[in-house]
Amino acid sequence: MNASMPPDQFTDPVEPAPHDSDAQSAAKAGRLRAEADKLEAFCVVVRAASAAADHAAFVEVSRAASQALHAKFGGGSITSVFTWLTGREGSAALESVLAGEVALTGPLSIQQVVEAVDLAKKAELLRQKR
Numbered sequence: 001m002n003a004s005m006p007p008d009q010f011t012d013p014v015e016p017a018p019h020d021s022d023a024q025s026a027a028k029a030g031r032l033r034a035e036a037d038k039l040e041a042f043c044v045v046v047r048a049a050s051a052a053a054d055h056a057a058f059v060e061v062s063r064a065a066s067q068a069l070h071a072k073f074g075g076g077s078i079t080s081v082f083t084w085l086t087g088r089e090g091s092a093a094l095e096s097v098l099a100g101e102v103a104l105t106g107p108l109s110i111q112q113v114v115e116a117v118d119l120a121k122k123a124e125l126l127r128q129k130r
Contacts, residue, residue: 032102035096036096036102036105037106038084039085039097040106040113041069041073041106042084042085042090042120043112045065045069045081046081046116046120047108049061081120082124086121090120094113094117
């Protein structure tokens with residue numbers, strides 16, 4: 001006969017330890033915080049770009065935004081900012097903020113973020129029509 005099997009081999013697995021759910025909650029909170037920070041930073045870029053008085057000012061905003069995005073997020077451009085804000089990830093980040101799952105911590109109010117996202121959507125529509 002084969003070697004004896006441990007008696008608990010076919011028992012139900014033990015429930016996950018409470019710290020597992022704490023770790024999952026912490027991971028979710030960290031992800032939401034990172035997405036909210038990105039949302040707000042990207043909205044600052046949109047607001048600066050929309051306030052540019054002319055092409056030269058827009059180019060300067062674009063250059064500064066690229067440097068800031070590289071420093072904070074490892075890369076990015078004005079185009080990627082608009083694309084992210086109007087895409088699935090940006091929408092999810094905005095919904096998390098609006099639902100109160102995560103608070104904004106930067107200089108913008110919720111209303112300013114919503115307005116910047118709307119500006120990004122309008123700009124993306126115009127860009128796609130060209």
